[in-house]
Amino acid sequence: MADTATTETREAAMTDVQDTRVPTVVVDDVHIVYKVHGAGSGKGSATSALSRIISKKRSPAIREVHAVRGISFTSYRGEAVGLIGSNGSGKSTMLAAIAGLLPTERGAIYTNGQPSLLGVNAALMNDLTGDRNVILGCLAMGMSPAEVKTRYQDIVDFSGINEKGDFISLPMRTYSSGMAARLRFSIAAAKTHDVLLIDEALATGDQKFQRRSEDRIRELRKEAGTVFLVSHNNNSIRDTCERTIWIEKGELVMDGSTDDVMKEYEKFNH
Ligand SMILES: Nc1ncnc2c1ncn2[C@@H]1O[C@H](COP(=O)(O)OP(=O)(O)OP(=O)(O)O)[C@@H](O)[C@H]1O
Ligand SMILES: [Mg+2]
Numbered sequence: 001m002a003d004t005a006t007t008e009t010r011e012a013a014m015t016d017v018q019d020t021r022v023p024t025v026v027v028d029d030v031h032i033v034y035k036v037h038g039a040g041s042g043k044g045s046a047t048s049a050l051s052r053i054i055s056k057k058r059s060p061a062i063r064e065v066h067a068v069r070g071i072s073f074t075s076y077r078g079e080a081v082g083l084i085g086s087n088g089s090g091k092s093t094m095l096a097a098i099a100g101l102l103p104t105e106r107g108a109i110y111t112n113g114q115p116s117l118l119g120v121n122a123a124l125m126n127d128l129t130g131d132r133n134v135i136l137g138c139l140a141m142g143m144s145p146a147e148v149k150t151r152y153q154d155i156v157d158f159s160g161i162n163e164k165g166d167f168i169s170l171p172m173r174t175y176s177s178g179m180a181a182r183l184r185f186s187i188a189a190a191k192t193h194d195v196l197l198i199d200e201a202l203a204t205g206d207q208k209f210q211r212r213s214e215d216r217i218r219e220l221r222k223e224a225g226t227v228f229l230v231s232h233n234n235n236s237i238r239d240t241c242e243r244t245i246w247i248e249k250g251e252l253v254m255d256g257s258t259d260d261v262m263k264e265y266e267k268f269n270h
Contacts, residue, residue, distance in 0.1 A: 021076035023112060024195050024226040025098055030107035032068035032093055032250075037061075067093040069250040070107070075195075080217060080227040082241035082258055084234070084265055090250040091230045095197045098228070113194025113225075116141070118185060130161055130168040130175070130183055137187035151190050158216070159186035160209060182209050189216045192223045199230045214240050234262060 068090045075081050083091045096102045098109055099117035124133045134155050138148040159182045161167045182205050217227050217240050231237050244261040246253040254261045
């Protein structure tokens with residue numbers, strides 16, 4: 001009897017410590033190295049390019065950029081995580097790696113569910129109309145044609161593209177950068193993502209749209225996904241994320257509550 005009691009207490013104690021959160025992304029000591037070809041001297045000029053073609057000499061000049069240096073963290077379902085750091089610190093690289101678009105040199109990234117990268121460079125087609133892009137984008141995210149039909153109007157309304165006239169039927173290349181970013185965000189946000197990676201999409205929209213997208217990020221979080229948000233706008237990180245990871249020169253500086261990390265980050269920037 002005494003034995004069962006101990007087992008029970010031990011089990012109770014174990015459930016107490018046990019982490020019930022569901023991990024969505026595990027980044028384990030990740031290193032990412034870009035290999036830049038033709039970075040040697042004089043490679044840029046037309047004559048040097050021509051002489052290289054004629055001599056068929058292979059350029060040995062491959063420069064390496066070690067963009068991410070041993071970063072580790074785990075994110076959980078329902079979390080919105082801010083990623084901050086100076087220009088060139090490795091934030092976009094980190095997101096692209098989580099999305100599976102860049103190989104890791106060392107370390108590994110495990111994801112639970114499909115990560116979707118929503119960036120300033122997300123692939124919409126400039127020569128197609130906004131309207132075509134909405135449909136293609138939704139299909140590409142795995143929606144059925146019927147689902148696209150039902151979501152279509154919501155997406156266009158959310159984007160606000162048609163507030164100033166019938167722009168949705170014009171090619172994307174006629175949009176301002178803010179309008180294009182809004183449409184991109186609206187398409188991506190129409191779906192519940194397991195892991196949504198947002199790279200500064202909010203920075204390009206106007207204030208009204210920023211508010212709306214922050215609300216949508218909060219909704220996406222409730223729908224049990226994980227959201228990563230890269231931004232130089234400290235307020236939109238504060239308003240959307242309760243956890244923030246700060247990266248400098250490819251290394252993790254701090255990972256904690258947004259309030260704590262922001263305090264240190266703002267000190268660093270002064
Ligand atoms: N395609 C690439 N080829 C080579 N080097 C790259 C490439 N993309 C980024 N880098 C380098 O990797 C490092 C990290 O860049 P990254 O774009 O991840 O920074 P970031 O934190 O997103 O910066 P920003 O705030 O300016 O967007 C930088 O040194 C950059 O020069
Ligand atoms: Mg970037």
